[in-house]
Every structure is written in structure tokens, then in C-alpha cells.
Amino acid sequence: MAEKKWLALESNPEVLSKFIEGLGVRGWSFCDVYGTDPDLLQMVPQPVIAVVLLRPITAKSEAASDEERQRIAKDGQTVPASTWFVKQTIGNACGTIGVLHSLANNEQRLGAGPDAEITKFLDETRHLSPTERADKLENSESIASASEATANEGQTETPDLDANINLHFIAFVDKDGTWLELDGRNDGPIIHGPTTAASLLQDSVKVIARFMEQDPDE
Numbered sequence: 001m002a003e004k005k006w007l008a009l010e011s012n013p014e015v016l017s018k019f020i021e022g023l024g025v026r027g028w029s030f031c032d033v034y035g036t037d038p039d040l041l042q043m044v045p046q047p048v049i050a051v052v053l054l055r056p057i058t059a060k061s062e063a064a065s066d067e068e069r070q071r072i073a074k075d076g077q078t079v080p081a082s083t084w085f086v087k088q089t090i091g092n093a094c095g096t097i098g099v100l101h102s103l104a105n106n107e108q109r110l111g112a113g114p115d116a117e118i119t120k121f122l123d124e125t126r127h128l129s130p131t132e133r134a135d136k137l138e139n140s141e142s143i144a145s146a147s148e149a150t151a152n153e154g155q156t157e158t159p160d161l162d163a164n165i166n167l168h169f170i171a172f173v174d175k176d177g178t179w180l181e182l183d184g185r186n187d188g189p190i191i192h193g194p195t196t197a198a199s200l201l202q203d204s205v206k207v208i209a210r211f212m213e214q215d216p217d218e
Helices: 013-022 059-075 094-104 117-125 130-138 141-151 200-214
Strands: 050-056 167-175 178-182 190-194
Touching: 013 094, 013 141, 050 094, 050 200, 059 200, 094 117, 094 141, 094 167, 117 130, 117 141, 167 200, 178 200, 190 200
Parallel strands: none
Antiparallel strands: 050 167, 167 178, 178 190
């Protein structure tokens, strides 16, 4: 069976904000982070309940990711039981999944009503495994429609479905005081340590800076 593909979301706060609005989220939005310097981080409106990063996929980044997976397989980790994680099985859907990871793990903070599309989807998938959630996502007309509608509203030309896109969205969240990295290409979340809603952005920048050091040419 051929891999299902969606139009890629642009790394643009207006696009991502329209996407979550289409899912029924009100009162929250995305914004740009212009750099890792403390002065630039202070410009970001608070509170920050998720950090979504678009990073290049390179041989160095893939090697580092493999090392991280091997470390977790060897040492293990205990992820908060209420963490919502979904495997990515849809081509080009990493932006959509990064946003879903951000919303799903902040459900109580968002306060979306019972009729919101995000609430309905989470109710359907709350007790499923990551792969079962992926199946639900593949067949979710409401999420697909909202994602496609906003993918066409970006400032740059929307890539073709079959375009080779060597960029990937991941998300960082504070889940019950645990700092998680959520990447649908992995088998599960990565724990980076403790965090709070007040420190999530500054904490996430530490990992982002490490990514930059691993691949300084990108």
C-alpha cells in the first residue's frame, strides 16, 4: 500500500495559529523565536506551553538521533502516564503532528470545548497506542481538512506532495513537570529532565543549541 501524504505545513506562526483555530482552539497562538540569546527569548509572550522546532534532516542529525534511541533502549525511561504521543505514518505530516503533540499534552490548559475538533479527536484516541492513534489520524477527515486548508495559506509556494523535504518538525512540552521531546519518527517521547511552564522555552533552547552544535553547517 502506498504511503499516504499530506501537504506540508509552512514553518510560519500565522499558518500554525490558523491550523489550531481550525481545530477549535481559542486564545492561544504561535509566535516566532528569533534567536537563542536571553534578550531575544524575553521577547516571546508568556506563558509558553510548547515549543515547535523545524530542523534539517542530515546525516549528522540522523546519527545523533540513532544514538539517542540506543541510549533510551539501553537505559530506559519513565514517561508520564498521561503523555499523548502518535507515530508519524503520513508523509509530510510532521508539522501537523508537532502541533497535535503540543495541543494534546496541554489539553487542560487549552480549555477547548467538547465540540472542538481537537477535543473530539483526543477523546477518540486518548486510550489508544501510538500506532493506533496514527491509524486514526490517517482516517481523520477533520484533521486532514484543517491541515490542508492552512497548508495552502503559507507565504511560500506549497511543496508538491511528492517533494523531497529534508526538514522535520518536533515539539517540546512540559508534561506534569517533565520536559519531553516529541518526534513522530521515534517510538516514543524523549525525556530531557524536569521543567516548568515558566522555564520550558529556556530549557528547550538548550537542546536546540545542542542540535546546532552537532550540525553547524545547517
